[in-house]
Amino acid sequence: MFDLFDDNPGRLFLLATLLPLVAVVFMLSAAVVRHLLRPQVSSTKWSTLLYWFLGGDHPLKTGGYLTVATFVAAAAVSILGLVRFYEDLEAFRGSPAPFEARWAERFQWIHVGPSKNEPPATALHLGYRIDRLSALMVTMVTVVSSLIALFSLGYMKDESKDLVEDHAAHVQRRGRFGRFFLYLGLFVFSMLNLLIADNLFQVFVGWELVGVCSFFLIGFYYERRSASTAANKAFIVNRIGDAGFLVAIAILWATFGTLNIQELIEKFHEGRPAALTDSLWLIMGLGLFLGCVGKSAQFPLHTWLPDAMEGPTPVSALIHAATMVAAGVYLVGRCYPLFSPDVLLVIAYTGAITLFLAATIATVMTDIKRVLAYSTVSQLGYMMLALGVGGWTAGLFHLLTHACFKALLFLGSGSVIHGLHHEQDMRKMGGLRKKMPITAFTMLVGVLAISGTPFFSGWYSKDMILADTLGYGVVHKQHALLYLIPFFTAGLTAFYMFRLWFLTFTGKPRDHHSYDHAHESPWTMTVPLVVLAIFSLGVGWGWPAWNVEESILAHQLHEAEPSTLHHFHSEQHAAHVAHDYAGWLGLFLAASGAGIAAMIYVVGNPSKVLASKNGPLGTLFARKWYFDELYSLVIFRPMMLVGACSAAVDKRPTIGEEPVQSPIDVGTLDGMLNAIGQLMSKLGTALRASQTGSIRSYVLVLILTVVGALGMLAVLTR
Amino acid sequence: MAEVLFAIIAASTGGAALGVVLSKSVVRASVWLLFTLIGVSLTYFLLGAEFLGSAQLIVYVGGTLVLVVFGVMLTSPGPFSGFRPKKIEWIIGVTIAVVLFAVLVIGSLGIANPTSGTQELPSTGPIGMSFLGVPEANRPTGAAFLLPFEIVSVHLIVVLIAAAYLARAKRRLPPKPGPAGAP
């Protein structure tokens, strides 16, 4: 059996992708079988046995264990695959074609029409392609998701009871433990499918699937109105982005006849291919980027991510920090040669605006998960900015490190929330360091990583980003904003992250009731924290460790860079020159941010600061720059108005109980259609009069006809 | 000579036909019909179609008319009943009949009027032979009217069976008395 993988070791990654699907399918079929067998449990022997084997009345945590097992298996397989990948890289150095054949496969799925190869294409393919980027991403996703699944075993323990009391929705309901892991498995499968896909159609399929799973998981506590609304919002805002994605796919399909990413990249080697006009190239690039804007919650489609915190915390960690939102950045990185320089500038500015916006909002948030959500948006902005200014390696490096420390931070906050019995407001926390030491320490690691403390993984990636933006800004002096904003926001990031940590873990407890009942989380929750903390510390290391550019991971990504980056040669050179300067400046800003946070929240009086009202700037930030209100005004109100008008046209005015037909109705569509019907009816009634049933009238008509015919004959032949 | 004969026969036939139409009792009408059919048969004889005249007498007078009389007998509601149609129906009917007669006569007058001088109509023998498809002097190939003959024969069988089935003995309602006089 193992020779399946000898010729095509890429299938190892395919196996890693399919393993979560196995868990999902098994859980679903087990549920169906249980449901079907339940009525006849007491009667036949084998059905009872099967019923109890598949979980019985209380499947409890079996689904969770199964899912965690498959995730761990997938992680192991992908690590194995990664090792083989690097072995093969050595073995096949210099001969790209056989290497490609081992790590990429595809088959034709739908084929329409006679022509096989002329554009537009008439075939859709399914396939995978493993290169450096996808191998690393798959490994990261599988490892992080297995840790998060392990964490969820402890966090979602409440759901395994038969009766769960939902305080926010004031209902009592059945526990949904298994369903959570079902959705989680489906999500991981779709994400991995997206990562290994070799054509944009398959990417789109995975794209949509992760959106759907996100919808399910955000709306997990669907009895709460806020949760279901948030799920809708996430899906709809994502959809807006997907429309752009589809436009891009359509343009590529119509022009080139293929959606295979590698083939498309080859066509774009020398810049714009002749088949594509300038405007179409721009539209295609913008469309593709719009998809990423929706998925990665960039401005202006960022409003869904903070609301998505309605879902359980492991969901926030997995989907909205480490993986799904990373899909947008991943796509930009993968399809990098497809973007025109104008679009890349748009990407850079979008990223810059997003990172600034989100960071300012995060400084005033009081919900621990909201701070982390806005932090995620801000860091994604960093990645997009880096990609836009030509720092391909930096952006994707930050993606990988961010996955580790953001997952860590979210899981840590989940541990806090769990320990405080679902208390999320930081105004009620404080001094938890003594009660939850492991959580506090691991979260400190995460906070240090995200702030860019030297030797933590975040430092390596953030340093590279700052250097790249500075290099770009030096070469293109008109885009100075593109380095001023990230530098300033680096300070802001440190400020709000340390604020989070100080408010939660230091000082005097502000709510003694919660504090007294606080406890450290069980091992299923703390072990992932520790593992992720180790990753957040060490994933960026190289030798020598103090040299950012010597990072091993950065090296690997650097090898995978697309060839169109040679356009950014001068900017990269300037970045290399300005590296030290950027590094020290960034470090200084981060330290000052942390220092200010310490002054306000440790040395000063946090309770007083939290209780004080916000000034005008604070209100702007706290109201999220009024984006929700803006969208409501500009989009929702007009839509609802249009809908109400359309409905009014169709309404029948009622007087008393009966609907009365007004003159408007008669003249409108309703009236016209009714009139046609009535005309037919009247015509029928009129024709009916000729069917008298009396023989003699029939005979009369017969003879009249004969006489008439004879007369005509006589006249015509005269 | 022939014209006189024709005049007598035609007049009687026409008169009898009028009698069929105008008589109120259906029994009387069937007797008038008898005379009409005999008149038609005499017309055939006058024209020289002896076989046809005999066939007419045998089949029509001896068969169909007997059938009609039997029908009258079986369904008669009473000795002197009879239905009078309304005056307006008479007027419409007469108008149509007159128009039809006029059209036909004008048509007939418009065509040529060949007198005799042609040879005699074929007699029974040749007719029979033509039905059987036997070659003759003026029909060397032999094919003539075998197919219609067969069709008509089968048709008769079918009709026999159908009529027998339709008129089989069933439960019978008591007869209604017909309306006396005009409605």
Added chain:
Amino acid sequence: MNELGLTPFLVLSAFLFACGILCFLTKRNAIGLLMGVELVLNAANINFVAFARFVPGFQLEGQVFAVIVIVLAAAEAAVALAIFLNFYNNHASVDVDDAKDLKG
């Protein structure tokens, strides 16, 4: 026979035809209707035979046609009578106006 032409026979036939139609239209008794049909068929037969006599080349066909018409008329009269009898059994009346079951 020398001076007797075709036309008188055609006129006779037309007269019988008209009588038959009139009988058809105005009789309320179903048997009366049948008599009208018989008159019409006979009129057509006279027409056929007259043409057979006076038009060369039509001699055999005319007579054969007339024979066939006689046979078919007899068959039709039989069936019609069967139907009338059935109708009489069901409705206890031979008034044609009572046959209104097919009123639309």
